[in-house]
Amino acid sequence: MFILTTDLLRGLNEQQRAAVTLPAQHALILAGAGSGKTRVLTTRIAWLIASSQLSPQGLLAVTFTNKAAREMLTRLSAMVTVNTKAMWVGTFHGLCNRMLRAHYRDAALPASFQILDTQDQLAAIKRMLKAMQVDEDKIPPRNLMHFINGCKEDGQRAAAVEAFDDYNRRFVELYAAYEAQCQREGVVDFAELLLRSFELLQRNQLLREHYQLRFRHILVDEFQDTNGLQYRWLKMLAGAGNVLFAVGDDDQSIYGFRGADVGNMMAFEREFRVENLIKLEQNYRSAGHILDCANALIANNHARLGKDLWTEAGEGEAVRVQELVSDAGEAQWLVEQIKAIVRDGDRRSDVAVLYRSNAQSRLIEHALFSANIPYRVYGGLRFFERAEVKHALAYLRLIEQDDDDGAFLRVVNFPTRGIGARSLEQLQDLASRQSISLMGALARASASDLSNAALTRLRQFQQLIHSLRQSTAMLPLAEAVALVIEQSGLSQHYSHEKEGQERLENLQELVNAAASFVMEQGFQPDTPISLVATDGSDLNPVLSTFMPDMQTIMAGSNEAALTEAMSPLAAFLSHASLEAGEHQALAGDDAVQMMTVHAAKGLEFQHVFITGLEEGLFPHENALSEAQGLEEERRLMYVAITRARERLYLSFAQTRMLHGQTRYHLRSRFIEELPEQHLKWLSPRTQQRWAQPGSASFGFQHGMSASMAPLGNDQASLLAPGRKSEADAMGQGSKAGLRIGQSVRHDRFGDGVVVSLEGRGDDARAQINFGRQGLKWLALSVAKLQLI
DNA sequence: TCGGTTCAGAGTATT
């Protein structure tokens, strides 16, 4: 055992080793990009187990993505031989699901509660608004969803939310109605998984103590991404006696917009009186110039715990910077650079093209496609999000739980069975009058409620679900899925559809996914889908007499039985909701990798292109008006820079087509923040003078005389056809020497670019993008502009 | 029920 543990430490640097071997005390590991974070996390677990400080069932390790959880388990099992089944390693949502399945009754949920993904949740909200006859224009479903999830992430039930005006009161009312609907249908959304689990522990002392006694060591990955509720959940489980080991990087916090709160890192340090703060600053990924750029950039942020990356690898190549005339030019330039990289012997898959927003990918794709360069775009629909897959899953959900109105409505008339909106409305009326589900209402419906024809068809659907349930009950999962696809009519439907071939293939893929799921979960391959291994014998007799409602401390004392306590079908449905699957992408053999900067987090590439480095785009203009928005954008840039191992390219364009308009942007301030000595300008570096911050107020400046440069003689030719007033303004503008795209200097706002012109005579105005100072309309008759 | 037209909106994303 001793040899084993020292083996584990081999190759770790001093800080990594210190982190791995910390005594059983709370710790915060500040792990910089490329500093071996995952290695430390997994080695820490292996170390604790190998040195007998921790038994596998005492471990709780939490991540944000299934991918990270899988990676942790894979690497862990390569280090030590352990029973991974006994450990709780997974995502917050996955673990909460696990807990709620085990204690569904205590959590006031049906045994077969279903999980709503974001799509499902939005559909449920729309359905509710419709049923309540709420105008979607007054209450946009997305806003309501955002509101509800926000409340849940704050740990607040509708009853607890304070509303100070009528508008908010309405939201709270609808939140309450949504809660009721979910409860009635036996479904929970993602935020609900967290909140239910949290409330369960909070309310139920026995359960809380049980889990607190169990999880001696709690490890959290990407701690900077936790939201308020996740942090409280962790605190709850940590109790007074357990050890919380948090790994994160405040400089890589880029998910504030979805509720992540970097402040949790500081709160953790304070509230847990963390004495072990270890910084992992040695970087094993990027060359020196790249790291120095990253360090210099992020030093512009104020709210930081502080950290500087360094490397032994040497300075490497300078960071290349390229200015281009247009977005199309940028795409073309990319193509040429990538060709050169490939010519020099590197693989296309060693190249990543990063951008701030998805919309930017189209032009780049176009250019790569035209140049016959294979590429792969991350993003887009994922496997379990596809319509045909969701349809098949809806049938499976109805087999498992027929109160699920969302699933019911999704497939009651798909494939079409002549059940129209009218019949469904009547059925919904019936259901809401009695506060029961649609399937329940259907069971009670009589000829007085619906037309005979409609009732017959609905009954046939009911019968279909019933017979599917019967005929699949004893089948293994994959066969059951195949049967459902066949007998529901989905298969036939798509085989007649023009472009149904791909959908059929996806449905076949679903059958395969079911088969491999059964294998991975360790079910016997032929376990019938409905077989639940729960038997009362595991129940702790003391507890069950002591507290009859507390059914499943048993699951706690025999955790290995937990997944087995669910039927293969129930487990598969959870899996399908909790893991949307891989992003669809043509699995190009050797393809250039294209993705947003967000999607690139955690990845690394030999060559990285960061494109569209323009004010308004990156940093994104929307972010500038948000609290802390700029700092988050800067962290995003930091993440982007630190993806590169060897060579980093930065590019920006003078003009870009955005929302159907040609826009003129100044180059990103983030380029200005990089030290000159680490850069290599491929295009000449142009002067860019920034206005001093703090003079942003704008009004028409009366009494100021316009001092314009003399009129250029090529202006007329630049007049573009456009709206009449625009053309007039262009005429007026040309007299002043202005044209769209013209660079100008303003005393107060600094340097800018003319974006548009309008009005005539004394009313002629120019819209100018002053970058940091924003977009301004200036009256040409008063504004003091200088051409540059 | 399908197919076309119209209209608004256009940021990043995991579970």
Add this chain to the structure above:
DNA sequence: TCTGAACCGA
């Protein structure tokens, strides 16, 4: 400019 959703007529 482009897309997706909503809507309307056959």
